[in-house]
Amino acid sequence: MFIARQPIFNKAMKIYGYELLFRSDSSAVSFGNASSVSATAAVIGSLFEQGIDQVVGKSKAFVNFDYDFIMSDNIELIKPETLIIEVLETVKVDAALINRIKSLKDKGYQIALDDFEESYGSYPIVPLADIIKYDIMVTPLDTITADIKRALSQKKLLLAEKIETEEEFQKALRMGFHLFQGYFFCKPKIVDGSSPRRFSKVQYSMILSELSKDEPSYDAITEIIESDVNLAYRMMRVISHKKGESAFNSIKYALVRMGLIDLERWISILMLQDISQNKPLELMRLSLVRSRFSEYVADNSIYQNRKEEISMMCLFSTLDVLLDQPMEKALEGMLISKDVFNALVHRKGDLEPFCRLILSYEQGDWPAVHKYAEVIRIDTKILYKGYLESIEWSSKILTSFQ
Known part of the structure; x- marks a missing residue:
């Protein structure tokens, strides 16, 4: 079903x-x-x-x-x-x-x-x-x-x-x-000659850059976060809500408790939240559902070892709309893989079937879902379960940001 x-x-x-x-x-x-x-x-x-x-x-x-x-x-x-x-x-x-x-x-x-x-x-x-x-x-x-x-x-x-x-x-x-x-x-509102929405991705990009290293430094990440009091405040709120604890002794300790994979995910979500202030909340919700659903799909397919990369790709799939820029421009300066870039910008490459499957599922194009599910080798019978879990997860995430 x-x-x-x-x-x-x-x-x-x-x-x-x-x-x-x-x-x-x-x-x-x-x-x-x-x-x-x-x-x-x-x-x-x-x-x-x-x-x-x-x-x-x-x-x-x-x-x-x-x-x-x-x-x-x-x-x-x-x-x-x-x-x-x-x-x-x-x-x-x-x-x-x-x-x-x-x-x-x-x-x-x-x-x-x-x-x-x-x-x-x-x-x-x-x-x-x-x-x-x-x-x-x-x-x-x-x-x-x-x-x-x-x-x-x-x-x-x-x-x-x-x-x-x-x-x-x-x-x-x-x-x-x-x-x-x-x-x-x-869909992005792109008008020739107009100034696109501006957003500083510097600190987020610095954190994601550090996380992409073979041996990321918690000290370096802590220093970046502490350089922006607003970012530090929001990060602590998110981490505290996630762990269900009342307080942490330091940002570094909180980051260690969170772990690198979850930290990368939450930094990406914080970034999207920053740039979606004047956009419908449903865009943020859509990004989160896509991210979690694609991770579930990857985890049950032949791409299991790339699930974090695929999850981030789908999280950023609305970035062009949030910034009112072409996707290629919106991704400028972001540390993403060539496969992610090709899938989001050119709709081609190894990860493109994931984008196609997620979009087809949203639109109720079930024959197309079946087609792309065969490409990535996932049993279509389990998609329903993953989709509902993704909706529930996105609601919890949005609650933690309020």
């Missing part, structure tokens, strides 16, 4: 919820050999057992349901304050469905119409819908202005899906949309 999530933002670029993408097996384009009911039930049952909070936190979970599953009683496994029921555009509308939706609404569930392209005035589920999703690739924004005005007058929440550029986001925002889904948030 595969499961991934795609973020849904509000107008302030805060997370409103996640759409959950899933399949019953790695090679399935839709539901594989299983029926839609059994495939969906498997995911809902798993989320119920493990706790859906692990996947979506305190946000909403948007899940696609077809006719058969809406009519089943499995939906009630998840509390209405968490679940948004997305009615697929292919669902046959009849009296039984209408009555079932009314029953679910009476229990507190919100109803969303997925990829809506029907007649707004005559489609029978519209009066029952709380959220209407428009796929702007199927229904361009300019073609639905009248429907948008009508929906807004009826207090519907409007969600624009497949938003891929800042321009599309701004246009949908001006039209009155409330929610936004797509990968526009993880």
Whole structure:
């Protein structure tokens, strides 16, 4: 079973919820050999057992349901304050469905119409819908202005899906949309002739440089950290939270307790946090999930001995967006391997399949996931476990930085 999530933002670029993408097996384009009911039930049952909070936190979970599953009683496994029921555009509308939706609404569930392209005035589920999703690739924004005005007058929440550029986001925002889904948030805003965001990587690079030596010096690293009171303060907070202790006698002692591998990871995260202050928190979260997930994938593949390198590569995969610079420029002066540079900048080389697998998993492109999993020789059946563990780990990390 595969499961991934795609973020849904509000107008302030805060997370409103996640759409959950899933399949019953790695090679399935839709539901594989299983029926839609059994495939969906498997995911809902798993989320119920493990706790859906692990996947979506305190946000909403948007899940696609077809006719058969809406009519089943499995939906009630998840509390209405968490679940948004997305009615697929292919669902046959009849009296039984209408009555079932009314029953679910009476229990507190919100109803969303997925990829809506029907007649707004005559489609029978519209009066029952709380959220209407428009796929702007199927229904361009300019073609639905009248429907948008009508929906807004009826207090519907409007969600624009497949938003891929800042321009599309701004246009949908001006039209009155409330929610936004797509990968526009993880693309750099590069404008010719403008000054890119500036960020000093000197101290972080000095620490990472020392860590890359055959015999790193804790004294040298301590001296670098102590040269910046803000860095020293934040590092001590992070280390203290990680170890669960109240105090350390010195920064050097704290670093020794942490260990070199964890120190390298945390220095990298501190650096990303510094440059993500004016960016959506989801970018930082995405970097952390990618980092941990790729480490898990590497550890269970033929690249086990390169897992730290692969983890750092995926942690830095959003650096171009955070700095609003081309990736090549963003990586300038950073001590990374040629394989990492080629994978992030040129999308080629020995480590490129890891980037492809992680991105394919995020987008729910399960055939591509299967393809790249074969390249790096990992059993696709264990990816689900690693992905959920990565989400949980990223939440703990973000908590420690607050």
